[in-house]
Ligand code: ATP
């Protein structure tokens with residue numbers, strides 16, 4: 529399982545649609561200051577369901593939509609699609625390629641899709657549970673996160689091991705059953 533493609537349109541500095549293709553090895557994103565490297569990482573977090581504008585380096589969710597420049601009008605909609613190669617069937621879904629999409633309008637309303645079918649944010653969470661992928665998964669290690677992991681409380685650190693060992697889904701199901 530690996531990240532295969534990232535399509536971004538109207539998100540932060542990317543007004544025009546861009547299509548980033550990744551291979552199964554290591555990819556580095558390089559460029560001058562302010563060229564949008566961190567915006568690419570933000571797009572990955574965002575499409576996986578990030579709800580905190582602050583984590584995305586903004587103050588409100590609308591800040592992720594292209595705000596316009598001197599020469600170009602602001603946009604009304606941001607959309608990011610992330611495609612994962614699932615030929616190993618690590619994700620619990622029959623498809624060999626899985627694309628998750630998130631769209632947001634200036635009204636603040638978000639829509640999520642799995643392989644172009646409208647779904648809930650909860651479905652995205654469930655799809656990636658126990659895979660390390662997801663907005664809080666260890667597949668995204670932000671600046672300062674390593675220090676945070678080392679200095680965090682033992683119960684919080686335990687979450688990381690639970691996710692890696694694949695028991696998180698059982699915990700979530702248990703919590704949901706107890707709520708009913
Ligand atoms: P550094 O090397 O300094 O870390 P970077 O390549 O990571 O730089 P980013 O932080 O990804 O750069 O990009 C910052 C740029 O994105 C800024 O020029 C900022 O104006 C632009 N930007 C952020 N949000 C939006 C938005 N909503 N609309 C238009 N441009 C935006």
Ligand code: MG
Nearest residue numbers: 562565566567
């Ligand atoms: Mg940066």
